[in-house]
Each structure stands twice: as structure tokens, then as C-alpha cells.
Amino acid sequence: MAALKDGRIDVGFGRIAIDDAAVTRRLLREENLLAVLPIGHPLFDRVRLQMADLTDDALIIYPKTPRPSYADQVLTLYRDCGLEPAAVHEASGVQTALGLVAAAEGICIVPESVQRLRRDDVFFRPIDDPRAVSPIIMYCRAEGAPREVDAILDMIRQHYRENNIRNALFG
Known part of the structure; x- marks a missing residue:
């Protein structure tokens, strides 16, 4: 956020909804979440999983730093479902x-x-749960954002249309 507010960058993208009066955020879309399991896992034959299916194994979250991050979204998903993973391990990246x-x-x-x-x-x-989504958010400065921001949004809209990607920009 510092680079955006300082004017070093004009646009930023992320998954964490940050409230800051100096920046505006626009939800581009929500991306469905998937469970990743090792080959040979007992759930291999299941086509869809419930969050409750994902409590017997250790949960690997990323990124380790900085926080808050996508890792916190995953942990919040478990809490919102009233669940806890068997253990939590942090990894540096995906x-x-x-x-x-x-x-x-x-x-x-x-x-x-x-x-x-x-x-x-x-x-x-x-994961068969409506809460199992992660937002993709575009940030720009609240004041003094360049006109190119509108061009970036137009390119994103076009990409979503051409690829039939469900999104928050035009439905």
C-alpha cells in the first residue's frame, strides 16, 4: 500500500480487503477455492469436498509473511465454518x-x-461451500489516480468477457 499511496505505482492488486481512506478498492471477481491433496489421499475418489472433510490433515498455508495475507483468509474460512485443521504449517509461497x-x-x-x-x-x-472464495481486488489512489486506471479496467472487462469469466465488473 505504501508504494501506491506514495505514487510509485498507480494500481495494485491483492486478495485482502484493506480499509484505507487514501486508496479506493474495486472488487474484480471472487475466485473459487480448491482443496489440494496428495496423490493417494483417501479423498481422491470424491468429486467435491465439504470443509468438514478437510479437518483430519495438517493444513499448509501461505504466504508465511507478510500478514495479514491470503493465509489468514484460509484460516478465517475454517473458523467461519466452525472447524479447525488438525495442525497448521506455514510455507513461504504457493x-x-x-x-x-x-x-x-x-x-x-x-x-x-x-x-x-x-x-x-x-x-x-x-470445495462445496459458498464461503470458499477469495476476492481479487484492484486498488488505486483515492485522489489523483491516473486516467490509465480506466484503461486497465477496460482491458480487464474485455479479458473477462472473452474468456467467460464470472466477475463483479459486469456480472
Whole structure:
């Protein structure tokens, strides 16, 4: 946020809804969350999972720092469902987290776009819970935002339309 407020960048993107009078935020879309499990896991044959299915294994969260972060969204999802993972391990980033899942050190919950990394040592399953989403938010300065911000939004809208991506910009 400091780089945005200082004018070093004009636009920022993130998953955490930060309240700051100096910046405006625009929800672009909410991305469904998926459970990531190691090959051979007992839940492999299930097509969809419930959050309650994800409490017997250690949960691997990322990023470790800075906080608050996407990791806190995942922990909040468990709390909102009245659940707790068996244990929590922190990883520095998504690739490390997926590697730990592949090594059967636990499971992970990721935005569906992570599935594009195409790993063959883990499998992804949708989570059947309307709370299992993560926002994609665009931030800009509340005052003095450049005109290019509108052009960026237009490009995002076009991308969403062309790829039939459900979003908050035009439905």
C-alpha cells in the first residue's frame, strides 16, 4: 500500500480487503477455492469436498509473511465454518506449499487459478461451500489516480468477457 499511496505505482492488486481512506478498492471477481491433496489421499475418489472433510490433515498455508495475507483468509474460512485443521504449517509461497502437499505433509486450499500450474503429484477438488472464495481486488489512489486506471479496467472487462469469466465488473 505504501508504494501506491506514495505514487510509485498507480494500481495494485491483492486478495485482502484493506480499509484505507487514501486508496479506493474495486472488487474484480471472487475466485473459487480448491482443496489440494496428495496423490493417494483417501479423498481422491470424491468429486467435491465439504470443509468438514478437510479437518483430519495438517493444513499448509501461505504466504508465511507478510500478514495479514491470503493465509489468514484460509484460516478465517475454517473458523467461519466452525472447524479447525488438525495442525497448521506455514510455507513461504504457493510452490513450496504444493511441494509439501505432494510430500504428504498436509493439504492446502488455493484459488482455482493455481490449478493451472499443472502438477501431477497432487490433485485438486472443489470445495462445496459458498464461503470458499477469495476476492481479487484492484486498488488505486483515492485522489489523483491516473486516467490509465480506466484503461486497465477496460482491458480487464474485455479479458473477462472473452474468456467467460464470472466477475463483479459486469456480472
